[in-house]
Each structure stands twice: as C-alpha cells, then as structure tokens.
Amino acid sequence: MLDKFLTNIRNNLLFRQNDFLLLALSGGVDSVVLADLLHRGGFHFAVAHCNFSLRGKDADGDEQFVLRLAEKYKVRCFTKKMDILQYAKDKGVSVQMAARELRYQWFEQLIGMYGFDYLLTAHHLDDNIETILLHQIRGTGIQGMRGIAGKKNFLVRPMLIFTKEEIVRYAVEHQLFYREDISNCSDKYMRNYVRLNIVPLIRNIQPNIYAIFQKNVRHFSEAEELVNTYVERVLQEAMRSENGVFKIKKSVLIQEKHLHFVLHHFLSEFHFSDEQITEIMKHCYQRVSGKKFYSKTHVLIFDREDIYLLARDKTKFHDEYVANNLEELNLFSEKYQFDVMKMEGDIHLKDGKNVYLHFDDIAFPLKLRHWRYGDKFRLMGTSYNKKLSDIFTDKKVPLHLKDEIWLMCNSKDEIIWVGDLNLVNDAYKVRDNTKYVLKISVR
Amino acid sequence: MLDKFLTNIRNNLLFRQNDFLLLALSGGVDSVVLADLLHRGGFHFAVAHCNFSLRGKDADGDEQFVLRLAEKYKVRCFTKKMDILQYAKDKGVSVQMAARELRYQWFEQLIGMYGFDYLLTAHHLDDNIETILLHQIRGTGIQGMRGIAGKKNFLVRPMLIFTKEEIVRYAVEHQLFYREDISNCSDKYMRNYVRLNIVPLIRNIQPNIYAIFQKNVRHFSEAEELVNTYVERVLQEAMRSENGVFKIKKSVLIQEKHLHFVLHHFLSEFHFSDEQITEIMKHCYQRVSGKKFYSKTHVLIFDREDIYLLARDKTKFHDEYVANNLEELNLFSEKYQFDVMKMEGDIHLKDGKNVYLHFDDIAFPLKLRHWRYGDKFRLMGTSYNKKLSDIFTDKKVPLHLKDEIWLMCNSKDEIIWVGDLNLVNDAYKVRDNTKYVLKISVR
Incomplete structure (x- = not known):
C-alpha cells in the first residue's frame, strides 16, 4: 500500500518529498493510516485536530489519542476546542456548516502561521462514490461526477485511490490503533443513507464498483479540464476585467x-x-x-x-444617507469625507483632489443618494437644468457606474454635487461672498 | 399534455408537421399514448409492430391489438413475425441482442422502402433515469450521463419529457386501452433491478428526482456537445481521411x-x-x-x-492464399484476376493495367501472402536480391500499406511478383522464348 501511495503522489504531482504538510487528523482509521503512510514515506508533516466538544468525554478522548499519536511519530500536534453550537447560533448556520467553516478557518490560520505547503485530508474511494451519488441525487454538473478533487489549491487528498476496506486492512496488518470513526459532519444523514442503502444495492449488480467508479472519475476529471479550457478560451476573448x-x-x-x-x-x-x-x-x-x-x-x-x-456593493443597496446637522455630516465616510470650514485665504480651492461648495445656502437635511429617472442638474457655468442621464451619456459613464455614483442633494432634493464626476451645481459654486465652504475629499 | 408534447417537438426541432413518421408500437401504454398524441397533433404517421413469438398467444394478442389501434387512427400498420430464438442461435448472440438487431434491421428496411423521415420510440423520463443509472453502474462517459438521446440521426424520442405516471394518467383520462407493458428486452434484469430497488431509494431522499435528473440531462447534453466540438476541432487539424x-x-x-x-x-x-x-x-x-x-x-x-x-480488412487476417494447380488460381478474386495464356502475337504485354509473368518456370503451389521480415526481391533489370523492406522505403510505401501489399511466391517461397507496386522478379519477366504467360489483372 505504501508503494501505491507514493506512486499516486508522484504520478499526480500531489506534493513533493520536502513539502511541509498539515494533516487533518480525527483519530479515525482513515487519517490514522494516512499519518502512518506519511511517516513511513519520510514526509515532513504536522497534525491538526479539532475538538468540537459535541460528544463530551468521547471528544476529549479523541484529542488525547491524537496527541499520543503525534508523540509516537514525533510530529508537532495542533489541537483546538471549538464551540460550534455557539458559532452556529451566532451565524445562523447549521451545525454541519459551522463545523466546516470553523475547521477550515483554523486550518488556514495554521497554514498562514507555519508556512505549510498543503493541507491533507484522508478522504477515500468509498467517500468519493458516496459524494458522486449525492451530487447526482442533488443535481450535478461534470465536476459533481468526478467527485472529490485529488488536489485543489492547498487541499490534497492522497487517499482517494484506496477503498475503506484497504485502509482498515492496512491498519490491522500494521497494528495501528484508531478511534471509532467520528461521523463526517457534513450532510451526515444523506451520506449515511447512500452508504448504507444505495451503495450495497449497486454493488449487488456491480461487484466491480470501485474500478468502475475510478474509471468514471478519471473520465469526468479529464472532461472537466477540457470543458474549463474551452470556456476559458471563450471568456478570454469576450471579457476584460477592470x-x-x-x-x-x-x-x-x-x-x-x-x-x-x-x-x-x-x-x-x-x-x-x-x-x-x-x-x-x-x-x-x-x-x-x-x-x-x-x-x-x-x-x-x-x-x-x-x-x-x-x-x-452592500453600501449601494443602502440607498440613502441623510445628515440632519453638521455633526451627522460624516455620513458616508467610506469614500468621501465632508468638512465645513470658514472661508479663509489659505484654502486652496483648486487643489484638484477636493471639491468645495458654497455652504451658506445649503439647508439641512443633506442627502446622499443614487440617480433616479428624471433627475436634473445645473452644470457650472450654465443657467438651465440638464437631464442627469444626458450628462452621464455625454461623459460616457458606463451603465453600471451610473448607478454607483453618489449625488448630494439639499433639503429640496435638488442635486448640488455629483460624486465621481465631481460636478458642482452652478448655484453652489464658491463665490467671492462665500463665508463657509463644504469641502468634500475623495479618498 | 398535448401542448407540452407539441412545444417539445417545436423547441427541440424533433420533427416538422409534415414529416412522415414511423412509430414503433408495442401496444404498451407508452407507445399507445404516443400514437394518440401524434394523432391529435395531426401528424402523418404509420405504425410498426414486431411479433417476436416469444410469448405465444399473448404476443399474437398484442399484434391483433396493434392492428385494431391502427384502424382506429386510420394509419398504415406494418407487422412482422420474427424468430429471434433462431436468429440468436445462428448469430451466437443473446436473445436481447437478437431482438434489438432484428427490430432495427426491419425498421430501417421500412424507412428505406416507404421514405419515412423519422422512427419514433416512446422512451420516457423513467426509462431515462434507469438508463443513466445503468450507464453509471457499468462505467460511463458524458454521453452516458445524458442518457437516451432525444434525437439521433433518424431516431426520435419525443416522450422523454414525460414521466411514466403522466403517461398512464393521460391514458386513463383519454380512456385509451393498452396491453400490459411487454418487458423491454434489452438488459431486462439489470434495468428491472434499478427500477424496483435503486430508484425508489433515491426517491426517498430526493422526491424531486424527475426535475433533478432532467436538469442533469440538460447539463450533460450541453457538455457533450461542447466536448464534441472541441474534439472535432483538434481532429480536424490533425487528421486527413483518404x-x-x-x-x-x-x-x-x-x-x-x-x-x-x-x-x-x-x-x-x-x-x-x-x-x-x-x-x-x-x-x-x-x-x-x-x-x-x-x-x-x-x-x-x-x-x-x-x-x-x-x-x-478481414482478408488481411486470412494470411495466405495457396493455389495448387491451374484450377485453383483464381485464389484471390477480390482484387486480382489471374489468367494463364499461350504467348501469342496479339497479347499486348505493355498495356499498363495488367502484369505479365513468364509462366513456364513457375512451379505450383503458388502462394499469395504478405511481407515478412527478411523478405528479399530481385528487381527487374538487376542481378541481385534486395531487401523488400528497403524497396518499400524507396517507393515511399506508408507503413500501413506495407502490410496490405500482396506478394506472389513460388513453391520455394521466392517472391515472383509484388502486388500494388506491380514489380516483377527479374527471373520471371517475359522473354522472347516465353511460351505461356501469367496475366494478373488488377481491378
């Protein structure tokens, strides 16, 4: 089994001999066997174990077991207690989702802190068959039919080539102790149903189930890659990102x-x-x-x-910001900063970055909002209102940006300033007799 | 249901209103409902029914039923009794395979004789789900996951959008009589197993099974088309056919x-x-x-x-043809014709198409065979043997043709003539004193 394990890693470029690996170790037979294979293969690895405290003493027993196993292999062991019930409650997600999110958040932290090259999990061929059937039952694309990816970004599953039976046999032969498999938290019910009811029925008429599904997986992995190439080629031609x-x-x-x-x-x-x-x-x-x-x-x-x-943009769907007085005027601090200043000689009105408005005539409440059908605006130096949509067209504002632009309006809902385009309503330009200026800084 | 039926035909361009259709009619509920829909849709169709005589009186009852149904709709009815047991025995194939081959042979005959545009079968969504699961269990590619094709060449399945339940309900509502479904002959055992055991289990956890599988089918149909486009593009660039x-x-x-x-x-x-x-x-x-x-x-x-x-080429694997005397000399009549003639003034030895050999010294048995490693040959006008493989290389014979070329050898296995290249061994060229010539005509 070690040979097959090493060949799989080599042929599929899963990782290299001197990569630093983090193994997610539950204490169940799958991850225990993976730890043993990594050890015998001479790989450089550490183990990480999540204690979800869901099963009381049993969970603590798992943690103790994992700590002793790490000692045996002389590898570093990270453990963490997590309160998934609280997390699930706080975030309003299912317990399964909470467990998944918390695990991976922590794994990513460890990877970032210690510079691991890959995170390894011990998913095997039986898991993959169940996953594929689950995908199919829930509706699937090609990626659903190829099941669990052997390698995706920093995640590697080097055990996908082995059946559960092979793994258990290896554990028995090498006298490895393990804890009874704690159930896989994600989609537990459906997965167990597929494992216990559907898979055995398929096996009745297809004793070769493993070979067949491995062949299917290979086919759909290749098909998926080809489809990705095709789609990328089309998008590359059609699409620009800015x-x-x-x-x-x-x-x-x-x-x-x-x-x-x-x-x-x-x-x-x-x-x-x-x-x-x-x-x-x-x-x-x-x-x-x-x-x-x-x-x-x-x-x-x-x-x-x-x-x-x-x-x-979340801010976009918060449609309006209203300021009722000077104190509230920092209403939109993400992009703009508003300051009211006394007009004095040392204010450089033409500094390019900032906009200055004649504040004396501006009456609260002030409002920031997006454009609406029918909006009009009086451009500086003109004496009539022009449709804002025409101004957008003149300035060649793309449609999607049109809706992003913020407008500052006075208490009568007249637009006094058009953000991004930095246009000032002619009635609010700074004049000789301006006493107070509203300075808008764009960040 | 008629509306949905017509929309499906229109949207997926299955056939046109004035196409002439042949419906495979078993007498079961599926094909009976299809016949009714075709009738109400105002289509121009005939029906064809195979009587496999496997179930005695019951099979004859089906045939009678189909004949009456055709009368009801006033359409032409073709029926044929087929002895599939005999056919299976003769051809050494399974009864299922025999039934399939005989049916489609006959359908194709009818299509050719009467100019039908399409052959229709009444496969429905339940059939398709079973087919997809069967494909998966036996090992599949993309085309296996999209299941039965709605349209392929002259074959159309306009009922794939309906469930069995919808079909039966339609039959009841419209008071259509039908015969108990005769079992689908192909892969009867496995299919029934999937239908009776696996599908209900999936339905337990996925009541939405029809919608999900229809979505899967749509996805994989599209994926298959895209993959075909991709592969064809590569092959078009790499491949020439001659x-x-x-x-x-x-x-x-x-x-x-x-x-x-x-x-x-x-x-x-x-x-x-x-x-x-x-x-x-x-x-x-x-x-x-x-x-x-x-x-x-x-x-x-x-x-x-x-x-x-x-x-x-089947002939190719029949490696040698031997002629022991003049009578047997028509040994290879597919491509070559051999004639022995008295040498007389009116034989035009240089007629380009045919080859002439000095027959006086040729001793039976004559043999036609392909080249073997070590074969040598004496080119006309030379006095030494040359390796035949070198001659092939000189003449730029592609590898695959090398093995196709026939050689005529004498009783000592000396090559006297190289077919296709039309080379005559110098020792067997026609001379002044030649009394008999062997004329080889290439067809």
Whole structure:
C-alpha cells in the first residue's frame, strides 16, 4: 500500500518529498493510516485536530489519542476546542456548516502561521462514490461526477485511490490503533443513507464498483479540464476585467456555439440561477440596454454592446444617507469625507483632489443618494437644468457606474454635487461672498 | 399534455408537421399514448409492430391489438413475425441482442422502402433515469450521463419529457386501452433491478428526482456537445481521411493539452480499450515507427510522423492464399484476376493495367501472402536480391500499406511478383522464348 501511495503522489504531482504538510487528523482509521503512510514515506508533516466538544468525554478522548499519536511519530500536534453550537447560533448556520467553516478557518490560520505547503485530508474511494451519488441525487454538473478533487489549491487528498476496506486492512496488518470513526459532519444523514442503502444495492449488480467508479472519475476529471479550457478560451476573448468589474462583449458571445453552457459554467459561480442564465442568454442576442440581473452576491447589467458583471456593493443597496446637522455630516465616510470650514485665504480651492461648495445656502437635511429617472442638474457655468442621464451619456459613464455614483442633494432634493464626476451645481459654486465652504475629499 | 408534447417537438426541432413518421408500437401504454398524441397533433404517421413469438398467444394478442389501434387512427400498420430464438442461435448472440438487431434491421428496411423521415420510440423520463443509472453502474462517459438521446440521426424520442405516471394518467383520462407493458428486452434484469430497488431509494431522499435528473440531462447534453466540438476541432487539424484510411499527424496531437481525453473520445468508437488508448498516447510523444494496436475492428499503426487508422480488412487476417494447380488460381478474386495464356502475337504485354509473368518456370503451389521480415526481391533489370523492406522505403510505401501489399511466391517461397507496386522478379519477366504467360489483372 505504501508503494501505491507514493506512486499516486508522484504520478499526480500531489506534493513533493520536502513539502511541509498539515494533516487533518480525527483519530479515525482513515487519517490514522494516512499519518502512518506519511511517516513511513519520510514526509515532513504536522497534525491538526479539532475538538468540537459535541460528544463530551468521547471528544476529549479523541484529542488525547491524537496527541499520543503525534508523540509516537514525533510530529508537532495542533489541537483546538471549538464551540460550534455557539458559532452556529451566532451565524445562523447549521451545525454541519459551522463545523466546516470553523475547521477550515483554523486550518488556514495554521497554514498562514507555519508556512505549510498543503493541507491533507484522508478522504477515500468509498467517500468519493458516496459524494458522486449525492451530487447526482442533488443535481450535478461534470465536476459533481468526478467527485472529490485529488488536489485543489492547498487541499490534497492522497487517499482517494484506496477503498475503506484497504485502509482498515492496512491498519490491522500494521497494528495501528484508531478511534471509532467520528461521523463526517457534513450532510451526515444523506451520506449515511447512500452508504448504507444505495451503495450495497449497486454493488449487488456491480461487484466491480470501485474500478468502475475510478474509471468514471478519471473520465469526468479529464472532461472537466477540457470543458474549463474551452470556456476559458471563450471568456478570454469576450471579457476584460477592470477594478473588479468584468466587461463582456456581446458580439463575441453571440458567435459562440455553446453559449448557454459557457454562461452557465461562468455565471453559476456568481450564484446566478439556471432560470436567470437562460434569460441572460436570450438578452445577449438583443441590443437592448439597461436590463439587470441580481444574484445574491453579484449584479449583471446589459449595456448596448457590453455586459458588466460586478459584485453587489452592500453600501449601494443602502440607498440613502441623510445628515440632519453638521455633526451627522460624516455620513458616508467610506469614500468621501465632508468638512465645513470658514472661508479663509489659505484654502486652496483648486487643489484638484477636493471639491468645495458654497455652504451658506445649503439647508439641512443633506442627502446622499443614487440617480433616479428624471433627475436634473445645473452644470457650472450654465443657467438651465440638464437631464442627469444626458450628462452621464455625454461623459460616457458606463451603465453600471451610473448607478454607483453618489449625488448630494439639499433639503429640496435638488442635486448640488455629483460624486465621481465631481460636478458642482452652478448655484453652489464658491463665490467671492462665500463665508463657509463644504469641502468634500475623495479618498 | 398535448401542448407540452407539441412545444417539445417545436423547441427541440424533433420533427416538422409534415414529416412522415414511423412509430414503433408495442401496444404498451407508452407507445399507445404516443400514437394518440401524434394523432391529435395531426401528424402523418404509420405504425410498426414486431411479433417476436416469444410469448405465444399473448404476443399474437398484442399484434391483433396493434392492428385494431391502427384502424382506429386510420394509419398504415406494418407487422412482422420474427424468430429471434433462431436468429440468436445462428448469430451466437443473446436473445436481447437478437431482438434489438432484428427490430432495427426491419425498421430501417421500412424507412428505406416507404421514405419515412423519422422512427419514433416512446422512451420516457423513467426509462431515462434507469438508463443513466445503468450507464453509471457499468462505467460511463458524458454521453452516458445524458442518457437516451432525444434525437439521433433518424431516431426520435419525443416522450422523454414525460414521466411514466403522466403517461398512464393521460391514458386513463383519454380512456385509451393498452396491453400490459411487454418487458423491454434489452438488459431486462439489470434495468428491472434499478427500477424496483435503486430508484425508489433515491426517491426517498430526493422526491424531486424527475426535475433533478432532467436538469442533469440538460447539463450533460450541453457538455457533450461542447466536448464534441472541441474534439472535432483538434481532429480536424490533425487528421486527413483518404480511401477510408485516417492519417493523423503526431506533431499536432502532441501540442494538444487534453490529448488523452481527445484520443479516448475518438478511438473508443473504434473499439480500442482504455489501456490501449493510454499506451497509444504515450507513443504519440515518440518518434518510433512500426508499433501497431489492434481493436476488434480496426488497426492503428505508428509511422515516424503520422499515425494511420484503418479497418481491419478481414482478408488481411486470412494470411495466405495457396493455389495448387491451374484450377485453383483464381485464389484471390477480390482484387486480382489471374489468367494463364499461350504467348501469342496479339497479347499486348505493355498495356499498363495488367502484369505479365513468364509462366513456364513457375512451379505450383503458388502462394499469395504478405511481407515478412527478411523478405528479399530481385528487381527487374538487376542481378541481385534486395531487401523488400528497403524497396518499400524507396517507393515511399506508408507503413500501413506495407502490410496490405500482396506478394506472389513460388513453391520455394521466392517472391515472383509484388502486388500494388506491380514489380516483377527479374527471373520471371517475359522473354522472347516465353511460351505461356501469367496475366494478373488488377481491378
């Protein structure tokens, strides 16, 4: 088994002999066998164990066991008690989710602090078969059919080639002690159901289940890589990224033969739903601008020629900031700073970075908000109001930015200043008789 | 249900209103409902029913039922009795395979004779879920996960969007009579096992099984199309086809990022095994020639720069043809014709198409065979033997053709003529004193 283990690591470039590895060690047979293989393989590793305190004495026993095991192999051992019930309550997530989040947060901390190259978990072939069936039952794409990745970023699963039976046999042969497997917290019920009910039925008619699923996994891993290459090639041609905003050319998209699939592959990562993606595809063929699609994290906006994809700025959905008096005027401190100053000789009104307004006539409450249909604005040096949307068009403001721009309005909801574009309403420009100035600094 | 049926046909371009359709009608609820939908949809169709005579009176009852149904809809009905047991015995195939082959042979005949545009079968969503699970259990690629194709060549399955339950409900609502479903012959045991044991378990934890599998099917159909596009693009660049022989450039293949997958996708259709394909990929990176891989139907041959893929010619594997006397000399009538003639003035020895040999000294048995390592040959006009492999190289014979060329040898196994290259051994050229000539005509 050691030979097969080493060959797998070498052939699939999982890690190198002198990498520094962190092993997630529960004390169950899988991770105990992995620890032994790492030790015999002469690898440089440490172990980390989470004590979720969910099972009282039993959990503490696991922790003691892991500490002794680390001693045996003379490797460093990190343990941490975690109160997942409290975390789950605080964050409003399930206990499973809490356990997962807390574990990985801690692992990442350890990796950052000690410079580990990889985090190893002991997932094996039986886990993978269950995972694949679960994915299928819940609805899956290609990545679901290839199951657990052998290597993804800093996460490595070098035991995926072994069956549970092989692992237990190795433990018995090498007289390794282990604790009864603590149940895998994530999707415990469904997974156990698949393991205990469905897998045995499949095995009845397919005794070769391991070889078949390994073949399936290989096939779908390769297919997934090929699909990624294809989609990346299309997106590379169609898309530019600037300041975290993706700009996607419609003209390139509509030439793509497999557009629905490409959009799906790309947009589902940004949490757009199947139905939205189908709608989005239809819009690609139209020269209509202004349509928006919101996912829980992102917004996709159709302009005439391009599509913009950007993160939903939380501040943006907080639509208005109101200041009722001078004290409240630091209302939008993330990007802008507001100061009211007496107009004196040493104020350099034309310093480029900052904007100065004639404050004497400004009446509270002041309001920061985004543009609305019908908004008008009086440009400096003009004596009439112009539609703000026309001004945006003149200044070539892309659609998605139009909605991001903050406007400062007076108590009558007249726009006195247009943020980002730094336009001052002619009525509020600083004059000779200005006594107080409102200084707006853009950070 | 009719609306959904028509929408499906329209949206997925399954067939057009005025196409002429052939419906495979067993008499079971699925095909009976399909017949009714076709009738109500105003389509132009006929029905075909196979009577496998496997279940005696019951099978004849089905046939009678189908005949009456055709009368009801006023459509033409083709029925045929088939002795599948005899066919299975003759061909040495399973009863399932025999049923399948006989059905489709007959359907194709009908299509050819009557000019049907499409053959329709009544496979539904439950069938598809079973098929997908079966594929997965037996090992699958992407096409296995998308299950039964809604449309492939002349075959159309317009009922894949319906569940069995929907179909039965429709039959009840419209008071359609039907015969108890005769069991689907192909993989009967495994399919029933999946239907009765595995599907209900999945449904326990996923009541939404139909929606989920439909989503999976859609995803994998799209993924498969994308993969096909990708592979075709690579092959188009790497491959030329001439006279049924594929010539594939190694130099193009080795630049391909997903070579294993591409080769697998392409070569598994020619019945090469997974292990062979992995070996074949390794050989692509080497400039070694001469290596061959045989599948049950094809052979793949590595030359220095190119790879040849061609059908295994059955005659080729019949390695030798021997003629013991003049009567047997028509030994290889597929490509060559042999005639022995008295040498007379009106024989035009230089007619370009045919070859003439000095027959007086040729002793039976004559033999036609392929080249072997060490073969030598005396070119016309020379007085020494030259290695046949060197002659092939001089004449730039591609490797795969080298093995196809027939050699005629005399009783001492000396080569007297090299087919295709039309080379005559100097000792057997026609001379002034030749009394009999052996004329070889190449067809």
